[in-house]
Amino acid sequence: MQERDHGGGLDAAITRWGGDRSTWIDLSTGINPEPYPLPSFTSEAWTALPDKAAQARLIEAARSFWNVPAEADILAAPGASSLIARMPQLFERQTVDIPKPTYNEHAAAFAAQGWVEAPDAPVRVLVHPNNPTGQLWSRDDLTAPITVIDESFCDVTPENSLISESTKPSRIILKSFGKFWGLAGLRLGFLIGAPDTIQKMRDMIGPWAVSGPALEVATLALLDQDWATESRARLAKDTSRLDGLMTSAGAVVAGGCDLFRLYEVDDAQTWHDRLGENHILTRIFPYSKTYLRLGFPAKRDWSRLEAALKV
Numbered sequence: 001m002q003e004r005d006h007g008g009g010l011d012a013a014i015t016r017w018g019g020d021r022s023t024w025i026d027l028s029t030g031i032n033p034e035p036y037p038l039p040s041f042t043s044e045a046w047t048a049l050p051d052k053a054a055q056a057r058l059i060e061a062a063r064s065f066w067n068v069p070a071e072a073d074i075l076a077a078p079g080a081s082s083l084i085a086r087m088p089q090l091f092e093r094q095t096v097d098i099p100k101p102t103y104n105e106h107a108a109a110f111a112a113q114g115w116v117e118a119p120d121a122p123v124r125v126l127v128h129p130n131n132p133t134g135q136l137w138s139r140d141d142l143t144a145p146i147t148v149i150d151e152s153f154c155d156v157t158p159e160n161s162l163i164s165e166s167t168k169p170s171r172i173i174l175k176s177f178g179k180f181w182g183l184a185g186l187r188l189g190f191l192i193g194a195p196d197t198i199q200k201m202r203d204m205i206g207p208w209a210v211s212g213p214a215l216e217v218a219t220l221a222l223l224d225q226d227w228a229t230e231s232r233a234r235l236a237k238d239t240s241r242l243d244g245l246m247t248s249a250g251a252v253v254a255g256g257c258d259l260f261r262l263y264e265v266d267d268a269q270t271w272h273d274r275l276g277e278n279h280i281l282t283r284i285f286p287y288s289k290t291y292l293r294l295g296f297p298a299k300r301d302w303s304r305l306e307a308a309l310k311v
Helices: 012-019 045-046 050-063 080-090 105-112 163-168 195-205 214-221 223-250 267-277 301-311
Strands: 074-077 095-097 121-126 146-150 171-176 191-194 251-257 260-264 284-286 288-293
Touching: 012 267, 045 214, 050 074, 050 214, 074 195, 074 288, 080 105, 080 146, 080 171, 080 191, 080 195, 105 121, 163 171, 163 191, 191 195, 223 251, 223 260, 223 301, 267 284, 267 288, 267 301
Parallel strands: 095 121, 121 146, 146 171
Antiparallel strands: 074 191, 171 191, 251 260, 260 288, 284 288
16 A cells, blocks of 8 residues: 655655754654653553543543533544544545645545545535645535534644534544644544544544553643643744745745744755755655645754755
């Protein structure tokens, strides 16, 4: 089976351009470069099956952080990708509308289950904000009988969240923990929607889906509103700084959000290769010769990016 196009892939970049993981700056993903600080885990987090109390604490923290309506249910799962892969099984097979360009795992998941894409289909998937364009959707766009709203990148703009729609049986909200909190390796995602729908997914995933360490750190992080507020302010500044650097180097801002930026350049492959030679990994797309997407460097890495763009 052909491997799908994604950000990441640092090992392949090292094979091509040399170095090791310590010498590279990976800007190919939209992950917060200043992650939530890891706590000292309890021994039970590693040795015991996660109990109901720990899971309940996480769900209540998620409900509070995202202002989830009381009528909606919440499921924690081992990564948003695991939820995306199972999403088509929530519905009777029919056609699905997935506006492009967007995150390709949604289309792949539905295709794997025998679905066909078609405009104005009864099931629609909206990535909000969209990856890679950053487009935001509104309630006026929720015209399909069933709409899956992927808010994996929406924690930088909580005022745009469509979480209030989760009380309706026809709306399902997907959340990712790894992006905004910068802990993608933790593998944690959430599905929010009508109780019957969420229970169906819960039955598919099975018990003890979320690890003890993930339960502990995510509960702390979701309750830490000060960290979230400070991170949003820093990421907004990083957005302005990166846009300034890239436009000075000849790129044009094409979209994005405060976790990644999309640029129009004359030849994306050339830019990608030039930065790769400097051990900076960016993201290009098979459907565009001019789109180049960058995440944000960590504080220590901005000077390297600035130097590489001047070459």
